Amino acid sequence: MLVLTATDVRAAFPMGDAVELMRSAMAAHGRGEVFQPPRVVLDPPAFDGSVWLKPAAVEGGVGLKVLTIVPGNQQRGLEVIQAFVALLDPVTGVLLALLEGGVVTELRTAATSGAATGLLANPDAGDLAIIGAGVQARSHLLAMAEVRKLRRVRVWNRTGQRALEFVRWAEARGFEVEVCESVQSAVDGADLVCTVTSSTEPLIDGDWISPGTHLNAVGAFHREGRELCTNLVQKADVFAVDSREGAFANAGDMLIPLDEGAFADSFDPPEVGELLVGARAGRTRPDQITVFESLGLAIQDVAAAASIVALAQREGIGVVIDFP
Numbered sequence: 145m146l147v148l149t150a151t152d153v154r155a156a157f158p159m160g161d162a163v164e165l166m167r168s169a170m171a172a173h174g175r176g177e178v179f180q181p182p183r184v185v186l187d188p189p190a191f192d193g194s195v196w197l198k199p200a201a202v203e204g205g206v207g208l209k210v211l212t213i214v215p216g217n218q219q220r221g222l223e224v225i226q227a228f229v230a231l232l233d234p235v236t237g238v239l240l241a242l243l244e245g246g247v248v249t250e251l252r253t254a255a256t257s258g259a260a261t262g263l264l265a266n267p268d269a270g271d272l273a274i275i276g277a278g279v280q281a282r283s284h285l286l287a288m289a290e291v292r293k294l295r296r297v298r299v300w301n302r303t304g305q306r307a308l309e310f311v312r313w314a315e316a317r318g319f320e321v322e323v324c325e326s327v328q329s330a331v332d333g334a335d336l337v338c339t340v341t342s343s344t345e346p347l348i349d350g351d352w353i354s355p356g357t358h359l360n361a362v363g364a365f366h367r368e369g370r371e372l373c374t375n376l377v378q379k380a381d382v383f384a385v386d387s388r389e390g391a392f393a394n395a396g397d398m399l400i401p402l403d404e405g406a407f408a409d410s411f412d413p414p415e416v417g418e419l420l421v422g423a424r425a426g427r428t429r430p431d432q433i434t435v436f437e438s439l440g441l442a443i444q445d446v447a448a449a450a451s452i453v454a455l456a457q458r459e460g461i462g463v464v465i466d467f468p
Contacts, residue, residue: 145467146241146453152462153247156455157448159286162255163262167420169202169447170259170386174417178202178443182389192216200442205450207231209245209442225249231449239467241453245445250283252448253440256386257338257360258287260416260436264382264427265336265358270295273334275327275347275371277301277310280340280362285314285321288336297321300330302341328352339363339371344396350376355431362438364396372435374401381432382425385413390439397437413437 148156172178179201186195193214200207211227218224227245232238261269270293274281277299288294297314299321301307307323314321324330327347331337335356339347341363350373353359359380364371377383377397385391391398391413401407414424416436427434456462 145239146456146462146464148241148243148452148456148462150244150247152456153244153452154251156452156459156461157248157251159251159255159258159283160290161451162251162448163258163287163290165447165451166252166255166444167259167262169443170256170417171420172202172417173387173441173443174415174419174421174423180441180443183442198442198445200446201234202443202447202450204234205231205446206234206237207442207446207449209248209445211245211249229445229449231446231453241449241456241462243449243452248445248448248452249440250279252444253280253362253438254283254287255448256416256440256444257284257362257436257438258291259420260360260384260438261288261336261358262291263416263419264384264434264436265292266356266427266430269335269356269358271334272297272336272338273324273330274299274338274340275301275330276338276340276363277306278340281310281338282313284338284340284360284362285319286317288338289319292336294319298324298330298334300324300327341371342369343371344368346370346373346376348376349373350379353379353433355433358427358434358436360436360438361397364437365439366394367396367399369396370400372397374404374406377401377435378406379433380435381429382427382434383413383437384416384419384426384435385437386416386439386441386444388413388415390441391437394439395437
């Protein structure tokens, strides 16, 4: 069995490859060629957190992501979210690999936003605003640079120190980034926006967004999470999701406006996979505002794991252990 650390995963999953893989995985989802049962969330009474089980099968791989969300880890100096991905042989069921799941999630999430941006953003878009300055801000900068030529990058974060850390990280990779004092000043005139926060209050007003802008809303992956104001969601000409089932269960950016009566009962957001295969229409005019609401799918994790393991085996990355 192959064991891959966070460093190994990063080495075996360059962003350019990741974007192409997520584009392919989401198209397969749009054609109904994948198997993805509903995730299982456990809240054991003796455990101060939750355990999420996310299985899937894609071409070339069967697997399971296990993640835990433990709020108390912050006081322990640990990440609140811990995860691993188990990849199984699709014929024999033998355990092929265990991968550190945090970096898998980080990279495939940004790569999916990259695939959505390539599909929905205007071809000349390149004025990027990133709201938030954590690991997803870093991976989203790399993903946006893969699909559009960036001419300006701005960032806003609640804490200025973390924003400056992001700037230093970006500069070391050849990007110039401006730190903004407000969300409004960060998105003013931007035509690409990525929201990558854990906010439970809306951060971006629809009146601040220019015609033609594409937004990737990434941080609000649960019912209480929210980054977009209701008037922005209403203003979007295209509001795409990775999965309607997941969005109607967990996308706070969409569910809260729905609860407020902001949409008709017939509201039916397209899935990115449907847009990729031409089953639904995406952007049709340069002045349209488009939104991709990202929640994350198990097929993305398993497709990523299969690709990462294949490259790791070719390049001799990771550690092979005798198991069972």
